[in-house]
Amino acid sequence: MPRSSSPECLLQLLQRFLKRPNQINQIHSRLISHGHLLHSPNPRSASKWMTTLLYNTLIRAHLGFSQAHKPFLLFTHMLAHQAPPNSHTFPPLIKAASASSSPNLGAPLHTQVVKRGVMHDPFIQTSLVSFYAQFGILCDARKVFEEIAEPCVVAYNAMIDGFGKNGDMGSAVSLFQSMPKKDVVSWTSVINGFGRNGSFSEGIQFFKMMVHEDLMGCFVKPNEATYVTVLSSCANLDGWGSLYWGKQIHGYVIRKEIELTAFLGTALIDLYGKMGYVSSAANVFKKMVVTEVCTWNAMISALSLNGKVREALDLFEKMKRERLQPTAVTFVAVLTACGRGKLVNFGLELFRSMSNDFGVEPIMEHYGCVVDLLGRAGLFLEATELIKSMPFEPDASVLGALLGSCNIHGTAGLGNEVGQKxxxxxxxxxxxxxxxxxxxxxxxxxxxxxxxxxxxVHAGIRKIPAYSVIDVN
DNA sequence: GTAGGGTTAG
Known part of the structure; x- marks a missing residue:
């Protein structure tokens, strides 16, 4: 099949299968075996710009795959085979660098960008803004942004998000206000920024303004991300407003017949679960057509947070039957349920199985759940032993779980010791x-x-009054 | 000559 091996044809295939690792790898090997990725004077092989185009597409195709280093490897191959990188090469590379665990790749990439004379490409500038913001290097993000002669809406949005990620909501809002034209991402980025910084009611205010612009003729329609973001602000808001606004927004979603996607449904389940409305959460869960692991996590959490231990564990079993891979979040929810149900042995067994059978390594929160589980059962020796055996220093949540148990059991000696710490x-x-x-x-x-x-009193702290909610009907 | 950048789930 000589036709399907031409560089043009393989390029089309690459573009069609961008998000599918198996196909991409197959096409990649075919490209290699036909010598299309080598620079060669042979006129039958790919021309120079075609080679660059193939590499660019391959790099982009490898974004988000499990082998996170692949885009960089391809980039070095590209350089080694004299396929000159162009302005299209860098945005996916910078994005891959943003997803890595350290900012180290930023400097060499930025240098390459300058050397290749593509620093004024708007796509590259925007990628760099979000790269620097991602790693908390806000001054460099700002510097890149300020060098953009006429930033388009996407560049503004990247900078707004960057301010939000770094806790500077003042700058985020004033940049937002200075924008000549705002789109749904601009609004969502501000709302999300407020939520990220714990200013939930400010985020909700912004959402209200957004849907009110209706009257002023410059209405920007919220999308899925907007709803999810504002619902998560509602779920985290303290007090009565939380449920009020959450229900308002849910009502809005229903009236506008917005599709109940996995993201949106999960946000609603989380909201109702946190508010103590398990039946509302379960209704949303039932109505959903597409679910993800997060959806199940949210529903299991909703059940276990509200004392529905049996139901939580049943749903966990069902989740496994559906061949969904439990995550760290799943185990937090299930271990919490065990704590509520005083299922000590079952909980310990689960804790052991999470890394053995599911490949999920316990983090601080899991230890917190198990300490709580042991402590509530009065097994203080086991709880303190577990804390000592932890591969990291216990944080306040773990010690807090132990302190809470000391309170339940009136274990003053240990309680005072832990309390002081x-x-x-x-x-x-x-x-x-x-x-x-x-x-x-x-x-x-x-x-x-x-x-x-x-x-x-000396530390200047006053007790925040507690409140409880009763679900009528 | 062709492709690319920003927001979402405990």
């Missing part, structure tokens, strides 16, 4: 003082209880 770690956390004081009061050590309350 915690107050050093989180001197501003009112709950820690309250629990520690309660442990001492419970064992009638009033002097200590008073001393802890005193220390709390």
């Amino acid at each position: 915690l107050l050093e770690l989180q001197p501003q956390h009112c709950g820690r003082y309250v629990v520690l004081s309660s442990i001492n009061a419970g064992t009638e050590r009033w002097d200590r209880a008073a001393a802890v309350r005193q220390a709390m």
